[in-house]
Amino acid sequence: MSGEKLVLVEFMSFKLECDKANHICDKNQYKEATFREKVRLIFHLIYCRACRKYTARNNKLTKLIKTPDVKTVSAEDKSILKERLQKETTE
Amino acid sequence: MPINLLNPNLWVDKYSDYLYNYTIVRVNNHEIAQDLISETFLAGLKSKDNFKGEATERTWLISILKRKIIDHYRKINSNKGKAEIRVTYSDGESEGDWLEERISDPYDKTAEDTMENEELGMAIFGCLEGLAEKQAAIFRKKTIDGIDTETICNEYNITPSNLWVIIHRARKAMADCLEKSWF
Numbered sequence A: 001m002s003g004e005k006l007v008l009v010e011f012m013s014f015k016l017e018c019d020k021a022n023h024i025c026d027k028n029q030y031k032e033a034t035f036r037e038k039v040r041l042i043f044h045l046i047y048c049r050a051c052r053k054y055t056a057r058n059n060k061l062t063k064l065i066k067t068p069d070v071k072t073v074s075a076e077d078k079s080i081l082k083e084r085l086q087k088e089t090t091e
Numbered sequence B: 001m002p003i004n005l006l007n008p009n010l011w012v013d014k015y016s017d018y019l020y021n022y023t024i025v026r027v028n029n030h031e032i033a034q035d036l037i038s039e040t041f042l043a044g045l046k047s048k049d050n051f052k053g054e055a056t057e058r059t060w061l062i063s064i065l066k067r068k069i070i071d072h073y074r075k076i077n078s079n080k081g082k083a084e085i086r087v088t089y090s091d092g093e094s095e096g097d098w099l100e101e102r103i104s105d106p107y108d109k110t111a112e113d114t115m116e117n118e119e120l121g122m123a124i125f126g127c128l129e130g131l132a133e134k135q136a137a138i139f140r141k142k143t144i145d146g147i148d149t150e151t152i153c154n155e156y157n158i159t160p161s162n163l164w165v166i167i168h169r170a171r172k173a174m175a176d177c178l179e180k181s182w183f
């Protein structure tokens, strides 16, 4: 097999369907995509505009949620709140 | 029958994060914020017969919370004495106006960034309310609480691929919801 063909075969084996690409992108938001998956995703994004758009939005969502000023009430504080409410409703 | 129904059992899970983001930038103290939210839920519970179902549950709770925050500052100021208010407002504006203004505006220019991010926090939890209950809970656990896939799957008795489908749909819905103002 010529070198060129080999590259092509390698490339084809990297070829991804869009829903699989999006799945890798989702996993990557949680740092759960493998190195190989990330490489496949990057290849896919070179030629797929729709997935580029999805990936950009997905990355942006992750960034927004991780903004330090987005505050959350801890599970512990929530159960305190629930207890107070519960106490009031049963009285 | 009202269009919007109150469901106090779900208030804490559904609204406490949203209310907390609203409160913390206004009082800037975790314990006080926590107390004000607790008082808001209790006041809501006591006056739930007054709920006409015209506003959404959250809007109604926020309106109670606003009063609680104003009362909180009123209390602080009556403790400090009235002199300070008269100094601040030498033109004789009423205490009420001063308080309302303090509530609605950031205290100083450096607070501007905080105000913007505070709105983001409310936007995120507001959007989360729009998701189906289970979808919202799973998305939250995975994304905000950082709980691992296996634990969530066991809790909800779902497979990892079920989980990723739920996460995918939730992420799309969240991005759509936040798109207008934050993307």
Ligand SMILES: [Zn+2]
Residues within 6 Å of the ligand: A017, A018, A019, A021, A044, A048, A049, A050, A051, A052
């Ligand atoms: Zn694609």
